[in-house]
Amino acid sequence: xxxxxxxxxxxxxxxxxxxxxxxxxxxxxxxxxxxxxxxxxxxxxxxxxxxxxxxxxxxxxxxxxxxxxxxxxxxxxxxxxxxxxxxxxxxxxxxxxxxxxxxxxxxxxxxx
Amino acid sequence: xxxxxxxxxxxxxxxxxxxxxxxxxxxxxxxxxxxxxxxxxxxxxxxxxxxxxxxxxxxxxxxxxxxxxxxxxxxxxxxxxxxxxxxxxxxxxxxxxxxxxxxxxxxxxxxx
Numbered sequence: 001x002x003x004x005x006x007x008x009x010x011x012x013x014x015x016x017x018x019x020x021x022x023x024x025x026x027x028x029x030x031x032x033x034x035x036x037x038x039x040x041x042x043x044x045x046x047x048x049x050x051x052x053x054x055x056x057x058x059x060x061x062x063x064x065x066x067x068x069x070x071x072x073x074x075x076x077x078x079x080x081x082x083x084x085x086x087x088x089x090x091x092x093x094x095x096x097x098x099x100x101x102x103x104x105x106x107x108x109x110x111x112x
Numbered sequence: 113x114x115x116x117x118x119x120x121x122x123x124x125x126x127x128x129x130x131x132x133x134x135x136x137x138x139x140x141x142x143x144x145x146x147x148x149x150x151x152x153x154x155x156x157x158x159x160x161x162x163x164x165x166x167x168x169x170x171x172x173x174x175x176x177x178x179x180x181x182x183x184x185x186x187x188x189x190x191x192x193x194x195x196x197x198x199x200x201x202x203x204x205x206x207x208x209x210x211x212x213x214x215x216x217x218x219x220x221x222x223x224x
Contacts, residue, residue, distance in 0.1 A: 043204075046212065065174040098145050098160040098167065099160065100147075100157060100213070103154065
């Protein structure tokens with residue numbers, strides 16, 4: 001079993017819909033949680049970062065962490081065709097631990 | 113501010129050969145991490161360097177090695193290439209925290 005599980009999709013939604021993405025993890029030592037967006041033929045781009053449990057909002061993006069359930073989510077409101085990409089969750093144990101554990105990534109297509 | 117650059121962008125090698133990939137971090141960033149991305153395994157951590165010292169290492173065989181120079185540029189080397197080494201190799205640099213890693217576009221390695 002992988003440390004981080006993420007449904008690879010694909011996920012297809014109409015423009016303007018809410019996109020809901022999630023990851024589960026098995027290692028309770030994870031404390032730092034990140035979401036990356038990766039366009040085709042590009043490197044991952046950091047979208048959101050949260051520490052421990054709670055919510056964080058940035059524009060149309062909201063990240064949620066539930067450590068008791070070992071479950072994290074990313075919501076994209078008012079989705080746009082430009083949001084079409086692969087979304088990867090990542091997490092690490094300690095602040096200075098540069099070893100990130102990634103989910104498999106979910107491919108999202110927003111239809112115009 | 114220039115982003116992370118990786119060279120070459122594409123590489124084709126045959127089994128048994130060796131390869132060297134290069135990464136130039138964002139100016140001022142002293143931490144450089146390397147990841148392997150494949151469709152089957154997703155993004156997997158290879159190693160991380162800071163001030164010319166390897167601080168973290170993932171679970172890859174000794175054929176995978178790296179180094180960092182005094183100007184923070186980093187190289188990774190794969191010896192005795194195998195078909196399974198075909199992947200996108202990503203480099204990420206960071207100024208101070210693992211939650212703020214900035215990725216380059218990657219080097220696409222194909223082993224024939």
